Amino acid sequence: MEGLHTALTPEKRERAPVKQSHPPKAAADVNRDEQAVDGVASYTDDSDITERESRWNYALVGSGLGVWDHNYRLDKKFYSQTWKSIRGMAPDEEADGDYEAWLQLVHPDDRDFVVNAIERQNAGDPDYHIFEYRERHKDGHWVWIECRGAPVEWDENGVAQRVVGTDTDITGRKETAEMLAQLSRRLDLALQISDIGVFEADIDHGTVEWDDRLIAIYGLEDADRFSAADAWLSTVHPDDRDRVSETVERNVNNETGFHQEFRIIRGDGAERIIRARSAFFIDGNGCRKLIGANWDVTEEVALRNDLRRAKDLAEARNRELEAAKESIEHLAFHDYLTGLPNRRYLDKMLEGRSAHCREEGLALAILHIDLDRFKQINDTLGHRAGDHMLKHAAKVLRDSIRATDFVARIGGDEFVVLCIVDTPSKKIATVAERIIRELRKPIKYEGHDCRFGASIGIAIDSGPKLDEKQLLLNADIALYRAKGSGRNRYEFFSNAARRTILTAKRLADEILIGLERSEFVPFYQPQFDARTLDIAGIETLARWQHPEHGLLAPDRFLDIAEDLDVVSTIDALILEQAIADRKAWIREGFAIPRISVNVSGRRLSDPQLGKKLRSLKIEPGTVSFELLESISLDDCDEAVSANLKKLKKLGIDIEVDDFGTGHASIVSLLRLSPKTLKIDRELIRHLPQSAEQRKLVRSIIEIGRSLNILVTAEGVETADHVRILQELGCDMLQGYALARPMSGLKFPAFIRGESWRQPEGEARALQTDLRRSVGRPTSKTASR
Template sequence: MRPDVAIKATSPRGGGIDIATLPSPAAWVDANGIVEARNAAMADFFNVESGRPFSDVLRPEDVGAFDLALKRLTLGAPSASVEIQATGDRKASFVTSLAKPQSDDASQVILLQLIDITSLRQSFDALAERESRWNHALVGSASGVWDQRNSGEMYYSEVWRSIRGLGPDDPIAQNMEEWLELVHPQDRERVLHSIERQNEGDPDYTTFQYREMHKDGHYVWIECRGACVERDENGQPARIVGTDTDVTARKAQEEWLEGLSRRLKLAVDISRIGIFETDFDAGISEWDERMREIFEVPFDEDVRVGDFWERKLHPDDRERTLAHVEMRIAALKPFTDNYRITASNGSTRYIRANSLPYVDNDGHLKMIGVNWDVTEDQRLRQELECQKALAEARNAELDQIRIDAEYSALHDYLTALPNRRYLESRLDELRKTSSERKRGIAVLHIDLDRFKQINDTLGHGAGDAMLKHAARILRDNIRPTDFAARIGGDEFVVLLDYDGNDEVLSTIADRIIGEMRQPVWHNGQECRFGASIGIAYSEDRSADPRALLQNADIALYNAKNQGRNRHEFYTQSSRRLLADARRLSSELLRALENDEIIPFYQLQFDAKTRKITGAECLARWQHPTQGILGPDRFLAAAEECGVLAQIDGIILEKALADVAVWREEGLLLPKISVNVSARRLKDPNLASGLAALDIKPGTVSFELLESVFLDRQDAAVMANLETLRRLSIDIEIDDFGTGHASIVGLLNLKPSTLKIDRQLIENIPTSQEQRILVMSIIQIARSLKIKVTAEGVETEEHARILKRLGCDVLQGYGLARPLDVTATGDLLRAHKKAAAT
């Protein structure tokens, strides 16, 4: 101890306190902090000279706090303290205690005493550091801390609240019951059990997962980690501390991976592929169950590289396969291979493999891949190739048949010109390729004049010859790029490229008309006929060819009205024909509303006995100003308006009513036949409508008009025809022999009767060919157990020949004309009276 320290240790103003005896650093300072005396301990820690401010030995950051403590004493405080740290190399912390001694001396002497708190400060800083470190770790791990005591005190961190979507002021469940309401119903029982085991200290339940309701209304997956850290005197949990972590995303990923794993397993099981992984450096290969099945490897046998697989390879494939695999492995590129192996029974199996060579993290050369047995696929492929070869051979034979069939389907059998179907196909092509045409298009609609007279006077043979002659004229007068077709009867259509020159069209039309008017000799008879032509054209390449065809038809109508043997161009004035058609359609609709459609009856007779066997019911229009109109005046309009089926229904209902009246009078009409249109046959309500009528079995038959194509019926038509059979309504084919009905149609339809068209009956007295044709039809019908009715019986000679040929029923003007209900009733009475005498 230095002498000056000892001399100044006792101050006469210090109330008798000797600081030299104090073990801790001490000093006397005045109100300004000037050191008056100090002890040895103070000198050891703070080398401050007497007469100097004590603040000289303080760190700058501690001076302010020290001065503030002095100020408090001077203002009357009995004591004050401040924490300071030693300067220089010494790492020590002190609490500076300042106090006024009890003394009679009024001077401001202050006792300054230092208490060493270095170890306490170090412990406190270490604790704060650990607390900060754990707090950052918890926040960084997104774990929410919770602390529960049995006293009811609870703590929940901000992260804990954010996991549940709660803010600092949002209330939380106050008891177990409230909290369990937020837990997913499927998890509650398990959660209670887990908490119980966790409180008991069971290490298996330190962590468990459950779902809890988020503030927004959805569930979040929470991983709870907790433990009992304090117990009371009874051993019961007194404090439980833990963390909650939101693992919703992880659970979703786990679920996705689990689903992916299931799908992959299912795919592997279904595909029956074998999976392998080979470690070339270790010399071993891992094969799954299916791989061992394919290669017949026992499940307890190790698969070594260069041993079993190589030996199983088919001798013819071994060298190629091994070389291919070695090359691909060297390049570390994925590859596919096909090879054969030899089974234990000596059979050959076909294998397909996909493989991927790679180098793993340890530098080992490995390969992973799949193999599957494609032996059955190979067998099927070989069989298919064989069948393909046979099919190609058969196709070579069928090609010509197909070409011939297509030709027949698209060409007129008589003239070899394209038919209506071909024309419609050509029109569709023109419309689809309208943007590609470099020219306009013209349509010539041609109708032969006086053709019917040739047919009537010279027979169908002469008519056929004239049609062939007309076809030759058309071929000779059009270019190879033009198109000519026979669309039915004596009608033809020619499609030509149009370059804007009307005179060219007129020249072609006049040349055709001129050649058609030249006399033609047939079997020594001179035949003369002509032609009327309607022309429509368009320079617009996008014009609708079908519309042009309709316009040409209107122009043809004008040509015929203006004297025939001429051509007319379509003009806008021709549209009045359409206006007339629309007017007729309007009047027809009004006629249906006014009940102006009535039935006429043409009686039918047994070919042998001439007894009445029935009657065909024909539609007539009782026009208020024009009188009785035949179907030729309104059927086209009816079909266009879509009321043809309605007219069919009206005729049937009225005919049934008339037959019922005649039956009450004792007049027997065994059967009535009514026409049925294609539209009505497709009506889904036909069956229900017929079921509501009083139709006695076997008294009604439906005649399928020639517009019904019998060879290709849709499902609705066939269903309705089956309904007719169930209702005992017979099915008759009308106009048989005109080309619409066929033998295939007869087999499919199974009608009760077919009616030979009048065109085939007309010339049987004079034409041997016609008689042979009619006889053939009757024989075909008999072989199929189908009755035959002949239409167009105009003379007694017709009736006699048809009876001899085996016809069953006769119908025609030579026997009875179509009559209204009153005249038909009179005729029935006359026949009844004649039969009674």
């Protein structure tokens, strides 16, 4: 490319006259120069000329230089074979020297530069005798070329008439330079990330060169970048100085690398701990040098010391515990509260009795017992009441089994009974029935009648393959089935039950994992003003974004969540997210009057509920709690009643859900004074077909109006539902006819689109008819 890129057409040279950097020489001077090369007096001998020409040719070929010669006076252009080889051309391939065609081969990013460089080179500018650029090789890749050239002949006006030069392929050099640059960047980044400072010490001249990081580590000024070795040693803590100096001197004398830790006094007076590694080498000038890295390990050393002290303390405590264990070993097999054997004792007895049954051909039965409603008693009446119940349960179990049977408390409110029998099922069923019957009897505690019961899982096995661990697991599976079937009952283990229980247990594990991974998310279903169809609120619904099964409704997980006692946790998570979403929507300009969330009976019994809600700083009047149908409003205990009062003080409204099919009576409405009651969807479904249903719904609406309670209809799924409920005077509507539940991300778009108001929408048509038929709103509706 050299020749081509330096070739300016005569027209361009005339348009761009070049300043003469070297004045043209007279012919006699040129001849004298030609005769004086290499000290030879003249070139009169043809053989000598041939020999010299051959020598220069071989030298050029061997050096990889591609020669080009542009003689504008004779209109001749010459390109050597090496020049062609650099570009992938064959030795006999013609290079026509077309400037514009060649220019298209130059890399687009270099093109403007090359045009300017050629003009300056042709003008004899010494700054452009050498320049670099990229040119496309014949096989398509880019080749880096170093172009060297200069004018050698000028006309009488100082315009270059002949430009001669060489091109060199420097692609390898460029790749090597880029590789070195990348390595340098990586090294610098690694040092920067690890906060390591680097130095290089000239031992023979007594100087040390510091990098910026090392200066920062030592707290020195930038002027100390090049300092004497003694200046560095002066920063070392006096108590470490001799040791450090001796280490450096010994390893320098041995010409070996080393590493060590020492303290320094920073320039700002702070004491820090430095870890240093150094390597010895001799440079190209024979000077002895050390190169090394330092980094601050003060915090690391402090942590190491803390861990060592903690380890020593732990070992001392372990020795104390071992000594204590030896002295109280005889008490380690019993539960301190009930006096029953504990889990450790159970494991020992289970192993022994299993071996006995295998040897004698007897059957071993395991009864796994779990107390029902124990937690509610413990939470509402306190731990002392719970302890009293556990002691009573232990006495009942002792009195209900034979002297040869074994009973243990294995934790919390769980017990295990071991029985060796010959005709198992009937006898064991009798024992289980007796235990359940006795535990269901009320217990007096400080004036309270405490009632609880028991669920029992039973597993029986015999024969030489009896596996006590599997048998205990089977009893646990049977217990799970008993609790899931209604409690206060017993269940025998079966393989079918095992498969069912394992599936439920797997789902239970997934629920707990889902809570850790925040897989439970709120979905929102808008509630609409029946008169205007404006959004009056939203009901927040819990959904489980299961990683395998997709979006799950509560009917897929609520029962098991109840068993796990995590419904309150799910309620709390949904409430927090709903509050956050509402604030976000308000910031976006969407006015959401209020949100309603479901609340379980167990959460209403939580004595810490008021404290937890206060921490959320809920704006009064913006949140409603929907009391689920499982909550009996006519039979609220003290904890529930107290929490309902706290909710009102916090400005949280109460809504009665599923009115008409749940547990709420008129008396409970008078006592509770909820903000809203929701008519169950079962009463709404047949409104268009049933006059009796319309009368019933009208009565409920009138009851709500008389008690100043808003009435919301659920299950509004058709245009007829909307029309009839508007005619009956219902306050708010909720159902698929207007909007389905949606995620928080979709809610803003739903509000913007106002699809429920579109002309083609059924709700919009109903709204238009209503506005024609109603002159103005009633005073009660207007006041809301």
